[in-house]
Amino acid sequence: MTDKDTFLKSDLLERYLAGLTNTQENLEVESYINTFPEVKEAYHKLENKLELVALANAEEAPTHLLESILETLDHKPVVPLNNNRNKSWFTYGIAASIATLVFAGSSVYFYVQNQDLQDENQVIVDELFDLRSDIDQNNLRLEALSKEFSRLNNPETxxxxxxxxxxxxxxxxxxxxxxxxxxxxxxxxxxxxxxxxxxxxxxxxxxxxxxxxxxxxxxxxxxxxxxxxxxxxxxxxxxxxxxxxxxxxxxxxxxxxxxxxxxx
Known part of the structure; x- marks a missing residue:
């Protein structure tokens, strides 16, 4: 077993709350929590922070959905919840928070990409306009030169x-x-x-x-x-x-x- 300070500096508590630890790591974390008050206090602080994050990103369930669940539960036997219910709830909350951040980041990324694409398209349009203008001017010059050439080579000239x-x-x-x-x-x-x-x-x-x-x-x-x-x-x-x-x-x-x- 590692010492208390080394344990607190590791990410075992975070992974434990997220449900990402194995059986051996679960035993080690629970042992530290029960043995050291400092570890127990750090655990509760981290637990509260994760709860706030999960609540901030949670959405209220529709009323008709809640009524349907309660009606279903009235006809089903009550099954005792296991000890990991809080961990699962926090795991879903963390997953929802991460998904929200990923979605926000993706939205910003695609917005920036769209703006860059619009700017590039405008540059191409401007270049095509300039090119068309140059072509028109060159055609006018060629037409004028052609007329002058015809006049100079006219047998009557x-x-x-x-x-x-x-x-x-x-x-x-x-x-x-x-x-x-x-x-x-x-x-x-x-x-x-x-x-x-x-x-x-x-x-x-x-x-x-x-x-x-x-x-x-x-x-x-x-x-x-x-x-x-x-x-x-x-x-x-x-x-x-x-x-x-x-x-x-x-x-x-x-x-x-x-x-x-x-x-x-």
């Missing part, structure tokens, strides 16, 4: 290359003009950088005047629409002062120019 002179050696643009469709495109291949107060402008040369078709910027390395000018004899690019609207008298000498051979 004339191609003109404008190279810069000594004042703008690296300047190169390509003009695509279709007199049948009355469309004009300009492809800015390269434009030398200018001071901040200057800019490139493109012009249409007519019989008796020049018509401004817009500004060319080095940052716009793409096909740009420019106004179609009927009866244009040529195209030219000049360097002008920003903020000053040029005219025939103020226009600088061209840094690139080309004659057009278009029969309208």
């Amino acid at each position: 004339e191609k003109y290359i404008l190279n810069g002179n000594g004042r703008a050696k690296n300047l190169k643009t390509i003009a695509y003009i279709n007199p049948k469709d009355r469309t004009s495109l300009i492809d800015v291949v390269s434009l030398p950088l200018l001071p901040k107060d200057q800019e490139y402008q493109i012009w249409a040369e007519l019989q008796d005047k020049q018509v401004n078709l817009g500004i060319l910027t080095p940052s716009e390395r793409r096909l740009q629409e420019i106004p179609y000018t009927k009866d244009a004899l040529g195209l030219s690019i000049t360097i002008e002062q920003k903020g000053i609207k040029p005219n025939k008298n103020t226009t600088d000498t061209p840094v690139a120019e080309i004659e057009l051979k278009i029969e309208d």
Whole structure:
């Protein structure tokens, strides 16, 4: 037999109350309870605690069920209860408490899992929405490129290359003009950088005047629409002062120019 302090530090009392001890352990526990007042006091304290736990988790039986049991007992002989009735009652109470805790823990776990699943689903929905938006934008770009490609490869479209002179050696643009469709495109291949107060402008040369078709910027390395000018004899690019609207008298000498051979 172990000493009293060692016994109290073990879990024999708890397992005894829960009905989890074997015959040998039952004898040992009962012997300690009857021999040592400290063990007996610890036993009663633990018994009271377990009783409170069991009562807290117990549910009141329906009235009709109690009446049915009492009616049945009136016709049955009384059978003496064995000495372990308290242990069995506490065992069921403990089992009910454990089941309640397990159920509560499971509920929390599944709630958290459900929230995580909803968050993941929302992320997937957002990603699909972004992907669909990207696909739509790419389709629009492809459609625009396809139209531009068709226009550039149209047999009626004339191609003109404008190279810069000594004042703008690296300047190169390509003009695509279709007199049948009355469309004009300009492809800015390269434009030398200018001071901040200057800019490139493109012009249409007519019989008796020049018509401004817009500004060319080095940052716009793409096909740009420019106004179609009927009866244009040529195209030219000049360097002008920003903020000053040029005219025939103020226009600088061209840094690139080309004659057009278009029969309208």
